[in-house]
Amino acid sequence: MPPCERQGLHLEPSQFQVAVKWWLGLDTSGDAQCALCPEKSLDPLGHHATTCKRDGDVVYRYNRLCDIVAESCRRAHLSVHLEVGHNLIPDHSNTRPADILIPHWCMGKPAALDLSVTSPLNPLTLLEAGVTAGAAAKATEERKLKANTSKCADLGWVCVLVVAESYGAWGLTARDFFSKLGSRLATSLGKLKSVVTHEL
Helix, strand or coil: CCCCCCCCCCCCCCHHHHHHHHCCCCCCCCCCCCCCCCCCCCCCCCCHHHCCCCCHHCCCCCCHHHHHHHHHHHHCCCCCEEEECCCCHHCCCCCCCEEEEEEECCCCCEEEEEEEEEEECCCCCHHHHCCCCCHHHHHHHHHHHHHHHHHHCCCCCEEEEEEECCCCECHHHHHHHHHHHHHHHHHHHHHCCCHHHCCC
């Protein structure tokens, strides 16, 4: 089945060529400058192109991830609330520990999902990511865990980190979350858990 254009999965030939080069680790820069950061040269591995915060792609990717996870939860008959936690903690008034809040998740406790997309090409994790699969996701999980665990505990929430790498790998806690969500989806849809989890 060809990629569906209505779902934003269709690529133009020029986009497809760049995507294939990126996946193969070939030079995608063409010695060009970033159109939005004139002082920034595009690096051969495409790190800046996939993480530039002056473009809307990073925000769009994050919003799409939130929408897809929230919709999967609803299909499992789980109530969800988006972007919860702002101004609920006096000492952390500018924080939002839950991108998605599931009021009833595990043992009667709400789950605060903190979603992130990280790049293995980040200079801070590049060396380790080149040796250990999932190293970039693990580093992001550890950083987010330190930042959000106490905030969630103050609200009686369980902090659940859902971290994806830009090349497609998921962090350990994300895989555990999707396994549990798959069990609930399998029950609600009347399908095998293995089938549902694979579809996730």
